[in-house]
Amino acid sequence: MNGAESLVRTLLAGGIDTCFANPGTSEMHFVAALDRVPGMRCILGLAEGVVTGCADGYARMAGRPAATLLHCGPGLANGISNLHNARRASSPVVNIVGDHASFHGAFDPPLAADTESLARSVSYWVRTAASVRQVGADAAAAIQAARTPPGRIATLILPADHAWNEGGVPEPAMPVPKPPVPAFQRVDAVAQLLRRGEPTVMVLAGTALSEPGLAAAARVAAASGCELRAMTQVARMARGRGRPAVDRIPYAVDAAVASLAGFRHVVLVGAPRPVAFFAYPGKPSLVTHPEASFHELAHPGEDLVAALQGLAAEVRGQTPNGGGGVRGQTPNGTSGGSNWESAAAVRSLTPNDPVRSLTPNFAQLLARVLPENAVVVDESVSSGRGFFPPTFEAAPHDWLQITGGSIGYGFPCATGAAVGAPDRKVVCLQADGGGMYSLQALWTQARCDLDVVNVVFANRRYRILDGELKAVGAQPGPASSELFDLSRPDLDWVKLANGMGVEARRADTLDRLADVLGAAMRRRGPFLVEWAGA
Amino acid sequence: MNGAESLVRTLLAGGIDTCFANPGTSEMHFVAALDRVPGMRCILGLAEGVVTGCADGYARMAGRPAATLLHCGPGLANGISNLHNARRASSPVVNIVGDHASFHGAFDPPLAADTESLARSVSYWVRTAASVRQVGADAAAAIQAARTPPGRIATLILPADHAWNEGGVPEPAMPVPKPPVPAFQRVDAVAQLLRRGEPTVMVLAGTALSEPGLAAAARVAAASGCELRAMTQVARMARGRGRPAVDRIPYAVDAAVASLAGFRHVVLVGAPRPVAFFAYPGKPSLVTHPEASFHELAHPGEDLVAALQGLAAEVRGQTPNGGGGVRGQTPNGTSGGSNWESAAAVRSLTPNDPVRSLTPNFAQLLARVLPENAVVVDESVSSGRGFFPPTFEAAPHDWLQITGGSIGYGFPCATGAAVGAPDRKVVCLQADGGGMYSLQALWTQARCDLDVVNVVFANRRYRILDGELKAVGAQPGPASSELFDLSRPDLDWVKLANGMGVEARRADTLDRLADVLGAAMRRRGPFLVEWAGA
Secondary structure: EEHHHHHHHHHHHHHOOOEEEEOHHHHHHHHHHHHHHOOOEEEEEHHHHHHHHHHHHHHHHOOOEEEEEOOHHHHHHHHHHHHHHHHHHHOEEEEEEOOOOOOOOHOOOOOOOHHHEEEHHOOEEEEOOOOOHHHHHHHHHHOOOOOOOOOOOOEEEHEEEEHEEEEEOOOOOOOOOOOOOOOOOHHHHHHHHHHHOEEEEEEEOOHHHHHHHHHHHHHHHHOOOEEEOOOOOOOOOEEEEOOOOHHHHHEEEEEEEEOOOOOEEEEEEEEOOOOOOOOOOOOOOOOOOOOOOOEEOOOOOOOOOOOOOOOOHHHHOOOOOOOOOOOOOOOOOOOOOOOOOOOOOOOOOOOOOOOOOOHHHHHHHHHHHHHOOEEHHHHHHHHOOOOOHHHHHOOEEEEEOOOOOOOOOOOHHHHHHHHHOOOOOOEEEEEEEHOOOOOOOOHHHHHHOOEEEEEEOOOOOOHHHHHHHHHHOOOOOOHHHHHHEEEOOOOOOOHHHHOOOOOOEOOOOOOHHHHHHHHHHOOOOEEEEEEOOO | OOOHHHHHHHHHHOOOOOOEEOOHHHHHHHHHHHHHHHOOOEEOOHHHHHHHHHHHHHHHHHHHOOOEEEOOHHHHHHHHHHHHOOOOOOOOEEEEEEEOOOOHHHHHOOOOOHHHHHHHHOOOEEEOOHHHHHHHHHHHHHHHHOOOOOOEEEEEEEEEHHHHOEOOOOOOOOOOOOOOOOOOHHHHHHHHHOOOOEEEEEEEOOHHOOEEEEEHHHHHHHOOOOOEEEEOOOOOOOEEOOOOOOOOOOOOOOHHHHHHHHOOEEEEEEEOOEOOOOOOOOOOOOOOOOEEEEEEOOOOOOOOHHHHHHHHHOOOOOOOOOOOOOOOOOOOOOOOOOOOOOOOOOOOOOOOOOOOOOOHHHHHHHHHOOOOEEEEEEOOHHOOOOHHHHHHHOEEEEEOOOOOOOOOOOHHHHHHHHHHHOOOEEEEEEEHHHHHHOOOOHHHHHHHOOOOEEEOOOOOEEEHHHHHHHHHHOOOOHHHHHHHOOOOOOOOOHHHHHHOOOOOEEEEOHHHHHHHHHHHHOOOEHHHHHHHOO
C-alpha cells in the first residue's frame, strides 16, 4: 500500500467521509487512492476558497470535519481566507495539502513555495509527513487535532514521494477528548456575581448558542436578571419561534459601546472579550464599559452547555432585581410554547435602536417564508445589520455568520452546509461585493443539486466602506467613489448564476421578491434571487 | 499631513501612478488620501487575486511597478497566488497592505492574522511601518526594492493608526540600481566554451527574451552553432515575423529530457537550471543530460542584453561546426527582413515533435489574425502546449506566460497588461479551469473598457490532470472522473462574461471561430470567445 492509500484509509477510519477538493499534480496519487478505496465522497470546488469555505459550512452543520484536498503553496494560499473564517468559527477541518516530492524542492521548481508557513498562519496543527510510513499516523493525529474541542484547523502536508512510495500504514482513529466541564469554582463564582444583582451581561458563543445552551442561558437570565448577548458574528445559533431571542453585539463601535454601556460585569461563555472589528481614531478597542470586569464562565474548548446548565441550577429560585433587561415576553409580545422563551433578554429590539434593520422589509419577508428547520448562511454584511430582530419569530432555524470577517464566505459556506445537512433548506444571504469573491461555489451547488436558495443583496456598492470612510472622518472623493462602486457595469447575477447552471431571477420590488422567494422556498435545488431593492 | 498622505505622495514621487485595489476598512485613510492627492489612477479588482495579477501584467508591459492596495491578513492571502506568479516573472510590484492599528491587534479582533508571515512567503522585501514618521521612508525603500533588477515583490504593511496619525513625511524617490553588466571573465569563459564546438544549448529568460536580447542570442547561435531555448514559461518574449524563432523547453518531463538530451553544456542567461515542474516516480528533477555542465553567462539581476551582446562580439567571425541545431532558415523556410532571424535555432518544430500543437488549427488561426504589436497572455495550459511553433510567423508581438504555475493568472494578467500597454491589443488565451479561478477580472476589463480579446479554451476538463494522473502511473476511476470534469453542468462563458458586462460569443467550429476572432481583433474593447472546439 502506498502512502496515499494509507492516508485515505486513515481518514475513513477517523470518520471523515467527505472531501472537498481542488487537486493539482502533486495530489495525483491521493486522487488515484480515492479511486481505489471506496467510501469517500469527493466534491469539486472550482477555486480553493470554495473548497475551504465548503469545509467550514459542512463542519458547522455536520459537527465533524471534512477533508479538503488542496494544491501546494499558492493553492493553499487561495484557501486561507475561508480557513481563517473557519478558525474563528472553531470549525474542525482537516486539510490535505500535496507538495513537491521531498527531493524536488531543492531544485526550486516554479511552484515551490513555503507551504508550511502558509499553513501555520491559519492552522492550529501543521505537520509535513516525514516519510511514507508516517503518513497514516500523521493523518490520525491531524483528525484528532481537528476534533479536539472546540474544533480546530489541522493541516497535513504530503510530499508527493511519500504519497507514491510503498510502505503506507493506515491507522485507526485516535481518541477525541470530550470538552471538559468547567471547574465548579468558576460556575460558583459567576453565580455569586449574579446574586449581587448588579447590571451584568452574559456574552455567548459556540455551543452556548445551541438550543440547550440558549435554554440554560435563558433560565439564568430569568432567575438572575442578567442580560444575554451573542457575539457580533455567530458561528451557528439556534433561533426562531420557541427559542430565546438573543441579539448580537452590534458591529458599529458606537452602537456596540452604547448597547453594553450599562454593564459593569461581563460574563464570557466561550466568548472572547467583546472587541471592535477595527480600531478607529479616538474610539476604544474593547466595546465594553471601560471599568467593566470580565468573568469567564467557560473557555471556548469547554462544555459550554454543561457550564450554563450548572449555572442555571445554581441561580435557580433567585429573584431577579429588575435592573437588567429581562422581559416577560418575547419582543413582539407573543408567548411561545417553551417554558424558557419568556426569559429572553433582548435589549436592542426597540424601533429606535441603532442596529434596527437597514432593510427591515426584507427581514420581515424572510421571517415569513423561511421554512421550518432551515439553515441561514449570512454574509449580508451592511444589508443585514438588523436582520436578527425581525427574524426571531420565524420558524425554528439555525443561523451561521462570517466569524472571521474575511469576505467571500457566504456562497461556499452555504454549499458546504447543504452537504452537511442534506435534509434542510439552506438560505444564503449574500452581499454582492463578498459574493463576487467566491461566486464559483454556485457551480458546485448545481453539480451536487444542493438545496440552497441564494439571495444576493445587489446594492452595487461596497456599502460598508461608505460607513467605514465616514467612521474615520473622511469625505468621499474620486478614489473612494471609484473603489467602492460595483456598478459601471452592473453585475448581472441572473446571468452569472445561469452561467454556472443555477436557475435565477431578479426582483426589483418587495412584492416580486416575495413571489420569487416564496416559490424558491417551496422547490428543491439551487436557486438564486438577485434582490435589486437592497 | 497624515501617514497615508505621505505614502501616496511618496508613491507618486517614486513613479508609481497606478494602483490596483481592493480596499477594506483598515485601508480607509489611504483611500481618503487618494481622494485628496491627485495623480494616482485607481483600478478596482473584485477579488485580490485579480488585483495582484493585474499588477503582474502591468509590470511586465509597463516595465515599472504598480501599487496594489490589499486588506489585512486574509485579503493579502487571496492575492498570494498571483504574487507568486509575479515573483517568478521578476515583475516589480509594491504591495500596500493595510493592517489593524498597532494597539488593536493585541485584542485579537476577528480579522487579526499574521500578515507579515503571509507577506514574507511571497515577497523579497517586507516591512511593517513602525511609526507615522517612517511611512514615507518605508514606501521609498519599498519602491527601491521592487525596482531593483530584475524586479521584485515588495510589501509594505501599514498599521491603520500610522496611516491616520499626523506627522507623515513624504520622501523623494531613492536611487534604483541599474542591472550590472556581467564580469568579462564570465563572458569570456562562455565564449571559450562555445569555441570548443561541443553541443551546447543556451537557455534564455528575462530580458534575454526581449528583441535586442534575442537578436544578440541569435548572432551567438549563428556564429557558434549553439542552440537556443526559452524557459518552459516565459515572463515576456518578443516573437513573430522578423524575430528569432526560439522554442520553449517542453513542459512534459519526457519531452523536455528528449529535447535537451543532446547537450552536454547548458549556458544559462538569466535562467535557472531547467527543472521539471513536478517530480514523477523514476523521472529526474533536472531535465538536462545527467552529465551536463552548467555555465552561467548572467544572473537574473544582471544586464542580460549586454551579456549577450558582449558574447556575440566575442564569438563573431567564428565558424559554426554544424554539430548544433543551427539552421540557415526560419522553420517554415521563409526568410525575413532582419539580418539575424536566419540564425534562429529551433529544434522542436518538426511534425513529429512531442510538443507539437494539441490544437494546431487554433494556433494557425491565431497566427493569421493576431494584430501587429499585440500582447498575448497565455494561460492556455494543456491546450497551448504547441502554440509556439505555429505562431513564430505571426505579426510581431509579445507573449506572456504563467511563470509560477499557479493557475488563475490569465484574465488578471491580461487586464493589467492592457492597462500597462494601452495602445496594444491584448489577447488572453485562457484555459477554462484556470479561468474560473479569477473570472472576476472580466468585470475590470469592462469597467476600464480595456482592449482585451479573451479566448476561453472550453474543453470542460482539468485536462492537464488526465495527463498528470497517467504520468504517475494511475488509471482514471470515479474520484478522478469527478474531480477533473468541469461539465455537469457546463460552464456557459458567454453568460458569465455578459454577467460582468463583457460582450461574448461561442464558437463550436474553427470556421465560426475564425469569423468571431477576426471580428474581435478588428474592434476595440473587451470581448470573450468561448472556443468550444478546444
